[in-house]
Amino acid sequence: MSFWQENYAFIKDVYDMRHQKMAEWMDNVEKAISRIMADKVYTSAEFKRERDNFHALCKDLERVEVKKWLRQILEILMAERAKDQRAKETELLDSLIKKHEELIPTVSKTQIMVDLYWKCYAYGDELKPHIEFLDGIMLSSTREIAPSCVENVDELIERQEKSLVQLDTKRSVVTDLIDKGKLILANPDKPKFLERHVNQIEDGWEDTKQKAKDRLKLLQDTKEAWVGYAENNEVIATEFDKAKDEIQKVKKKFNLEAAFDDLAKRQKIYNDTKTTIEGLFDQIKNNVEVMGLTIPEDKKKNVEKEKKAVEEKLAVLIEFKETVDVVEKFCNDLKTFDSSLKAIDSWMMQATKELEDIKGASDKMPPEDRVARTMDLQEDIAAKMKIIVKEIENEKTLLPQGEKVPQDAQAHKDELTRIHKYVVELHNKVKKECDNFSEDVKYWAEYKTGIKEFLPWLTGVENDSTNGLAKPSSLQEAQALFDKVSSYQKQCLDNLKVLEAANAAAVKMTTHKDADAEVVSLRERYVKVKDIADAWVKKVDTLVKEWTLLDSTVTELNAWVAKDKTEEGDNQFSLEKMESTLGELKTIFKQKESLVDNL
Numbered sequence: 001m002s003f004w005q006e007n008y009a010f011i012k013d014v015y016d017m018r019h020q021k022m023a024e025w026m027d028n029v030e031k032a033i034s035r036i037m038a039d040k041v042y043t044s045a046e047f048k049r050e051r052d053n054f055h056a057l058c059k060d061l062e063r064v065e066v067k068k069w070l071r072q073i074l075e076i077l078m079a080e081r082a083k084d085q086r087a088k089e090t091e092l093l094d095s096l097i098k099k100h101e102e103l104i105p106t107v108s109k110t111q112i113m114v115d116l117y118w119k120c121y122a123y124g125d126e127l128k129p130h131i132e133f134l135d136g137i138m139l140s141s142t143r144e145i146a147p148s149c150v151e152n153v154d155e156l157i158e159r160q161e162k163s164l165v166q167l168d169t170k171r172s173v174v175t176d177l178i179d180k181g182k183l184i185l186a187n188p189d190k191p192k193f194l195e196r197h198v199n200q201i202e203d204g205w206e207d208t209k210q211k212a213k214d215r216l217k218l219l220q221d222t223k224e225a226w227v228g229y230a231e232n233n234e235v236i237a238t239e240f241d242k243a244k245d246e247i248q249k250v251k252k253k254f255n256l257e258a259a260f261d262d263l264a265k266r267q268k269i270y271n272d273t274k275t276t277i278e279g280l281f282d283q284i285k286n287n288v289e290v291m292g293l294t295i296p297e298d299k300k301k302n303v304e305k306e307k308k309a310v311e312e313k314l315a316v317l318i319e320f321k322e323t324v325d326v327v328e329k330f331c332n333d334l335k336t337f338d339s340s341l342k343a344i345d346s347w348m349m350q351a352t353k354e355l356e357d358i359k360g361a362s363d364k365m366p367p368e369d370r371v372a373r374t375m376d377l378q379e380d381i382a383a384k385m386k387i388i389v390k391e392i393e394n395e396k397t398l399l400p401q402g403e404k405v406p407q408d409a410q411a412h413k414d415e416l417t418r419i420h421k422y423v424v425e426l427h428n429k430v431k432k433e434c435d436n437f438s439e440d441v442k443y444w445a446e447y448k449t450g451i452k453e454f455l456p457w458l459t460g461v462e463n464d465s466t467n468g469l470a471k472p473s474s475l476q477e478a479q480a481l482f483d484k485v486s487s488y489q490k491q492c493l494d495n496l497k498v499l500e501a502a503n504a505a506a507v508k509m510t511t512h513k514d515a516d517a518e519v520v521s522l523r524e525r526y527v528k529v530k531d532i533a534d535a536w537v538k539k540v541d542t543l544v545k546e547w548t549l550l551d552s553t554v555t556e557l558n559a560w561v562a563k564d565k566t567e568e569g570d571n572q573f574s575l576e577k578m579e580s581t582l583g584e585l586k587t588i589f590k591q592k593e594s595l596v597d598n599l
Contacts, residue, residue: 015077153226229288232280
């Protein structure tokens, strides 16, 4: 039995121990790597310990002698051992060696990462004092402050300005650190915390500077608010007094143009005053708001009370506006009143002209039209009278009453009185004319009725007169013709009464020019007809008389001739008398024939 076999147990223990040590070493290396690569962010001292531990473990990274010894000893020990035991042990060693070979690249990479990480931790250590500096400035720029006076604010402003000077002094150093961090960040294997470090210094610098500026601005605004608050309270008090004085100057004026000029002036003063006071109060509110960000609570309550007192005085603007609005309403009412009077005055001239036109043209229109126009005019006057009555009532409240009335106001009163009087008189005139024209309608109706009766008769008679008279062929026809022409003559007399009655009605009208002309025309026509009728009567009367004489002469002659034939006649017959009677009869006959021809 060889040495190795005799001491197998001892040597195997040594082999196992070294095998185990190798495995433990690799486990420790892996643990060290996992700690280094962990997400945990170490302090630089903590990371240094991990780095030194890792470096110590990796001093003999290749372990060539150990692996060679383990393989040689295993071959000797397993030379006379069973095949399965030898295979098992060989597999374990191969597995160990393979693990070691796989670990080497990881360790090499980790070594590089350790150097990179160490730079990052060193960078963090370098940043630390600057971060603390920024934190100090940030704290001073964000801590609560409660200045109770302007002097406190001035002290805080001075400190804050010093902080900004310190920040400007550190600018180049911090900028270099930021650039350095960004350069390291360019490495793709950089740790996650490095970005936080860079962001912390970069954002922290900008944020701190901004906060410092904001705090300085707040302090400056606060100082401005303190000063502005005092000044604005003084100024607004003066403006309140001015507003009260201006309110007293707002008066009613009764000259329309002057009233509106003064109203425009007062409105401008009110608007300017309102703008000024509200602007000042807005500034005071802003002052209080800014001061309220920093001043102590007790001081804040006092300032709020003071602001409230100022706010209550804003009521003077309401009073000012109400006063101006009253005058504005008065001016508008006065303008309406004046416009109403002017409109009525203008209408009065038109209404007067209308009445004159009705009277002047009354002979050219029927009485019904005259009545209609005067009634329309009366309605217009009644409507205007309602307006005047209303304006009389308005005047009582619009214009001053009593004995001492301003001249401008009295002018409006006088104008109202003049217009009222004029319209009343115009109303009476129109009413009188309307009454007259109403009577005319009655007379006009009587007149037209007479004309309607007279005119058809006249026209008929005129037509008959143009036809002439029929020539009678006997005494009876002559007598009948006489009766007819006598009837015409009587009708003329009767119808003349109708025409005269119509004319009598016409002359009672207010105007009867057209009626007079028509009556004259009808009379002229009547006279012609009457003359014809008279001539006819005269001619026919003469004819009848001649014809009657002729007829009685013939009758007498016939009776005389018949009597002569008797015995008594024989004794009385005279040839001379007969000749004389026949001559007379012949003369009468010729006269009758002549009269018939002249009909």
